[in-house]
Amino acid sequence: MDALLALGSERPVPVVIDEFPYLARANPELPSVIQEALRPLRDQRAASRSRLLLCGSALSFMGRLLSGNAPLRGRAGLELLVRPLDHRLAAEFWDITDPRLALKVNATVGGTPAYRREFARGDTPSGPDDFDDWVIRTVLNPETPLFREARYLLAEEPDLRDTALYLSVLAAVADGNATRGGMAGYLERKATDIAHPINVLEDAGLLHRDADAFRENRPTYRIAEPLIAFYHTIMRPVWDQLERPGSAARVWQASRRRFTSKVLGPHFEQVCRDWALHHADPDLLGGLPARVGHGVVHDPRARTGHEIDVAVIGIADGTKPPLLAIGEAKWNDTIGIAHIERLQHIRDLITQAGRYDTTHTRLICFSGAGFNDKAVAAANTRPGIVLIDLPTLYGQT
Structure with a gap:
């Protein structure tokens, strides 16, 4: 840490530590080490103009870095949560002007910028009539990085131990079981058994809790990341078929009605709520x-x-x-x-x-x-x- 601070002895220097949760998992003392290095009266800090940026995609871990009695509380000058693009910005980013096509793409891959170029290899639907072909050649294509991304998102969260249980909870929600009781019945477990997985998925930003506007203590849950909802509704039930090259067209043809009712419809409702609140x-x-x-x-x-x-x-x-x-x-x-x-x-x-x-x-x-x-x-x-x-x-x- 002293060496990193020394980099800014003559001029401001940004020092970026990416995927900080993985590094801290290997060395749990690291936040305390940084706390000591940034102690206000310490000579090395006073003489340094280094700007230390700690970055990570694990929302639950990053959210705890500056909370409560955490070592780094009070040391940060900026806390920035980078959210996915909303439906309007996503359409602009994907260069889609047709609103119906834009919403269908948004319901499939959400608003994460990386999914357009790096994960979809720059492939975007050329028009409304190209959407089905785009899903087949890109989203359901086992050769693209986007194909397995929904499965890897869970692996980024250090608090997720039994991934099978968390995947099952998400699958229950994707199938329309939006309440705790509905999820428990779908999984054939007691509601108390899934309380912890639900809380962890909420902290990770993968599951969102919506309070009922007209009934107290009747919350419902929805999957916050559209790509995960698409994966659990369309891909996970037929994963073995999709891994076989050439099966995407057959799977998509059989899944289009389910996509409309289970993915597109609920996503449209959420976009309407977002529009009312923000636009x-x-x-x-x-x-x-x-x-x-x-x-x-x-x-x-x-x-x-x-x-x-x-x-x-x-x-x-x-x-x-x-x-x-x-x-x-x-x-x-x-x-x-x-x-x-x-x-x-x-x-x-x-x-x-x-x-x-x-x-x-x-x-x-x-x-x-x-x-x-x-x-x-x-x-x-x-x-x-x-x-x-x-x-x-x-x-x-």
Whole structure:
């Protein structure tokens, strides 16, 4: 460490230690060594202009470096979490202008920049009609680095010991089991047995916990990395076939319907929620969102629950937080007047429950397939109804 600090004795020098978690695993004392080297009153530090950058892809480990009583707490001048590109930036980075194609690619590989050039070897779909061929020749091709990337992502996390169990938890979520009880039933285990794997996957940034906007203590989970969701839904069940050259086209032909329902549909819903939180004009929503989620609204008379894909909650300025908007997101369905009437009924149920202020709640319909004439007429003549299409989600209108 003294030698690294000495590099900056005459001028500022960046010193980068990449994949720091692996180095610290080999020498657990390393953070304490760095802490001592960067002690404020130490002569070597005072005379050095070295800029030490500790980098790592293991989110759980890197997140603990500066927390609580960690040795390096108070020593850092910058803590930077490099997030994947969102759907808009990813489309720009992949040079895709067609919003429908952009969302399908984003649902497959997510927003990690390296996946375009290094892992996909610079191969991008030439147009909407090339998507299927691109999946076959690149994503499902055992000769590309992208093919095994989803399996290797787990190996980057030092806290993941029994990888088979963690893979099974992710597979359960990918198959639609979004609750702890659902995962436990899928794995034929007790809910308490999978509590630790869920927490570790959350810390690693591979699993995301979403609170139900309308029911307390009813969280659901989703896979945070689209490539992992695609792998567990499409690739893992037929892995032995895919490893055999020439099988990709046959597998993809049989998997396209599952891709639409299990991968593309849920991803579209999440993009709609991200758009409402980060991109939507507050005037369109009737205020600035404090959080955007989803949930289930109970109908006591019908004794059933109604799922809400998008729930936009504003900043509380009184006894009740305002519910700015509720929305329905349909990837492959044309939105009609029945969808709007359903949202109106659900808004009435939320009003009766009394948890949110629904005085100005707007109804938003998201569709990847468009809207029929009655829906368009309702949006044009009745206040509080908003229709959002794919170009709008991508900022093209």
